[in-house]
Amino acid sequence: MHAGKLQADIQNKVSKKIAPLFSKYNLDLSSLESGMKWKPIVLIIGNYSSGKSTLINEIIGTNIQRTGQAPTDDAFTVITSEGTDKPEEVPGSTLINDENLPFVKFKKYGEKLTSHLILKNIDFEMFENMAIIDSPGMLDATTEKDRGYDYMEVLGEFAKMADLIVLMFDPHKAGTIKETYAAIRNTLPEKSGEDRIIFVMSRIDECDNISDLVRSYGTLCWNMSQMTGRKDIPHIYLTYSPNVGNSQKVEDLWPQERKELMEKIYAAPSLRLNHILEDIDRQVNELQIVCEAVTEFTTRGRKLFMDFGKITAGLGIGLFCFGDVISNSITSLPSQTLISAIRSGDISVGNLVLPTIFLVATLTLGVLAFNNFGFKKLKKKTLADSSKLVSLDTEYRRNLWTKMSATTVSILQKTNARDIWHPHAGSLLKIQRFLENDLKKYYEKLRS
Ligand SMILES: Nc1nc2c(ncn2[C@@H]2O[C@H](COP(=O)(O)OP(=O)(O)OP(=O)(O)O)[C@@H](O)[C@H]2O)c(=O)[nH]1
Ligand SMILES: [Mg+2]
Incomplete structure (x- = not known):
C-alpha cells in the first residue's frame, strides 16, 4: 500500500476507534494527532x-x-x-x-x-x-x-x-x-x-x-x-x-x-510510518492499563454490591415472612399475620401490605448502606493500594503503570457508586482488539 494512503488509513482508524476512548478516560491524544498531520x-x-x-x-x-x-x-x-x-x-x-x-x-x-x-x-x-x-x-x-x-x-x-x-x-x-x-x-x-x-x-x-x-x-x-x-x-x-x-x-x-x-x-521520511505506529502502540497501551484498572475496580464494586445484595435479600425475605409476626407480638398489629393467613387458607391483599413494606425498606436500606459505607470503603481501600488493580508482571508493564497510575487514581477518585455498572469491560475489549488486530495488521503492511 502507498505510504500516504496507509497513513490516512491509520489516521482514520485511530480517530474512529480509539480517539473516543481516549476522551472517555480523559487522556490526551492531541500530540499523536498533530504528529500524524505533518511531514x-x-x-x-x-x-x-x-x-x-x-x-x-x-x-x-x-x-x-x-x-x-x-x-x-x-x-x-x-x-x-x-x-x-x-x-x-x-x-x-x-x-x-x-x-x-x-x-x-x-x-x-x-x-x-x-x-x-x-x-x-x-x-x-x-x-x-x-x-x-x-x-x-x-x-x-x-x-x-x-x-x-x-x-x-x-x-x-x-x-x-x-x-x-x-x-x-x-x-x-x-x-x-x-x-x-x-x-x-x-x-x-x-x-x-x-x-x-x-x-x-x-x-x-x-x-x-x-x-x-x-x-x-x-x-x-x-x-x-x-x-x-x-x-x-x-x-x-x-x-x-x-x-x-x-x-x-x-x-x-x-x-x-x-x-x-x-x-x-x-532516509528519515521512510521511518515516519513506523514511528506513528510506535506512538500509537505506546499511547494505546497506556490507555489499556488505565482501562484495565478501572474495569477491575468496577468488577470489585459489583462483587461487593452482590455481597451486600445477598445479605440484604436474605434479611428482606426473612422480614417479608416473619416481620409481621414480630410486629404482632410487640404491638398486636397486624391482627392476622401472613403465616397464619396462609395456614388458614384465607389470604388477602391486606396480609401482604406490611411484609412488602418490610421487604422494600430492607432493600432500600441495603442500597443506601452500599452507597454510603460499602462503596466508599472499597474506594478508599483501592486508592490506598492502586497498583493491585493491574498485573505488573513485566518491566514494561511496571513502567507503564508508573506513568499512568496518577491518571488512574484521579479517575477513580471521581467515581460514585452508580459507576460500577458502567461497561468498562467493553471498552477494554475494543482496546485489546485494536492492539491485537488493527495495529498488528498495520505493522505487517509496513513490513511487506
Ligand atoms: N574545521 C571545521 N569547522 C567547522 C566544521 N563544521 C562547522 N565548522 C565551523 O564551526 C563554526 C560553528 O558552526 P555552526 O554550523 O554555526 O554551528 P552551530 O551548531 O549551528 O552553532 P549555533 O548555531 O551557535 O548553535 C562555524 O564557524 C563553522 O564554519 C567542521 O567540520 N570543521
Ligand atoms: Mg546554528
Missing part, C-alpha cells in the same frame, strides 16, 4: 558551534543558515518546501496558530519562544515531504536560564515530533551532551526511542593528532555510558564538513562518515 521531521540538536547549521547548509546546498564560531543562532528554524506560492518565511506567531501544523502546542511556552521560532520555505524537491529543524545550541548551565522559556522542555517537545534526532557535538565540548540527551530521552517511546537518535561528533578535523581525537571520543563514550546506563556504545558518526574543514590535513588521517550520516538523514 517527517529531522531535528538537529547539540551544543553551540557544533556544526548544526553547517550540516544543514550542506544538505540544502545553499547558505540558508548563518554559521559562526560563537553561539550564533538562538532560534528554532523549521526548513521545508511548502511551495513557491507560499511566503519564504513564516513567523512563529503564525505557526503556533495554524491548526494544520504541529506547532500549536508551543503556544504555552509564551512570547519569548514564539519570537524564536520561524519557518523557512525553500524551493527544494527533497524537502517537499520532509522538514529539518535547526535549533539554538546548548550553552553552559548558567547562561541557559536567560532564554525566557524552558529550553530543555521545548527541546523535548520537538524531539517527540521528530522521526530522526541528530545529536551533534564537537571535540571541544564532548562533555556537554548529557543534559541534552536527558531532556530528549524521556520524551521518547520506552521501547524504541533509542533508534530515533543518532550521535555525531563533528569538526574532528580540528583535532591536532590521533591522541586528541581519542581523548574526545573517550570523554564522549564515558558520558554516553552514564546516560544510557548501558555498556555498549551506540554508533558515533565521526565527521567534518568538507566545505569548511581543514581538508588538507584530514583527507587521509581522519575517518569521514559524512556520507553515511547524510544517507541516514535522507
Whole structure:
C-alpha cells in the first residue's frame, strides 16, 4: 500500500476507534494527532558551534543558515518546501496558530519562544515531504536560564515530533551532551526511542593528532555510558564538513562518515510510518492499563454490591415472612399475620401490605448502606493500594503503570457508586482488539 494512503488509513482508524476512548478516560491524544498531520521531521540538536547549521547548509546546498564560531543562532528554524506560492518565511506567531501544523502546542511556552521560532520555505524537491529543524545550541548551565522559556522542555517537545534526532557535538565540548540527551530521552517511546537518535561528533578535523581525537571520543563514550546506563556504545558518526574543514590535513588521517550520516538523514521520511505506529502502540497501551484498572475496580464494586445484595435479600425475605409476626407480638398489629393467613387458607391483599413494606425498606436500606459505607470503603481501600488493580508482571508493564497510575487514581477518585455498572469491560475489549488486530495488521503492511 502507498505510504500516504496507509497513513490516512491509520489516521482514520485511530480517530474512529480509539480517539473516543481516549476522551472517555480523559487522556490526551492531541500530540499523536498533530504528529500524524505533518511531514517527517529531522531535528538537529547539540551544543553551540557544533556544526548544526553547517550540516544543514550542506544538505540544502545553499547558505540558508548563518554559521559562526560563537553561539550564533538562538532560534528554532523549521526548513521545508511548502511551495513557491507560499511566503519564504513564516513567523512563529503564525505557526503556533495554524491548526494544520504541529506547532500549536508551543503556544504555552509564551512570547519569548514564539519570537524564536520561524519557518523557512525553500524551493527544494527533497524537502517537499520532509522538514529539518535547526535549533539554538546548548550553552553552559548558567547562561541557559536567560532564554525566557524552558529550553530543555521545548527541546523535548520537538524531539517527540521528530522521526530522526541528530545529536551533534564537537571535540571541544564532548562533555556537554548529557543534559541534552536527558531532556530528549524521556520524551521518547520506552521501547524504541533509542533508534530515533543518532550521535555525531563533528569538526574532528580540528583535532591536532590521533591522541586528541581519542581523548574526545573517550570523554564522549564515558558520558554516553552514564546516560544510557548501558555498556555498549551506540554508533558515533565521526565527521567534518568538507566545505569548511581543514581538508588538507584530514583527507587521509581522519575517518569521514559524512556520507553515511547524510544517507541516514535522507532516509528519515521512510521511518515516519513506523514511528506513528510506535506512538500509537505506546499511547494505546497506556490507555489499556488505565482501562484495565478501572474495569477491575468496577468488577470489585459489583462483587461487593452482590455481597451486600445477598445479605440484604436474605434479611428482606426473612422480614417479608416473619416481620409481621414480630410486629404482632410487640404491638398486636397486624391482627392476622401472613403465616397464619396462609395456614388458614384465607389470604388477602391486606396480609401482604406490611411484609412488602418490610421487604422494600430492607432493600432500600441495603442500597443506601452500599452507597454510603460499602462503596466508599472499597474506594478508599483501592486508592490506598492502586497498583493491585493491574498485573505488573513485566518491566514494561511496571513502567507503564508508573506513568499512568496518577491518571488512574484521579479517575477513580471521581467515581460514585452508580459507576460500577458502567461497561468498562467493553471498552477494554475494543482496546485489546485494536492492539491485537488493527495495529498488528498495520505493522505487517509496513513490513511487506
Ligand atoms: N574545521 C571545521 N569547522 C567547522 C566544521 N563544521 C562547522 N565548522 C565551523 O564551526 C563554526 C560553528 O558552526 P555552526 O554550523 O554555526 O554551528 P552551530 O551548531 O549551528 O552553532 P549555533 O548555531 O551557535 O548553535 C562555524 O564557524 C563553522 O564554519 C567542521 O567540520 N570543521
Ligand atoms: Mg546554528
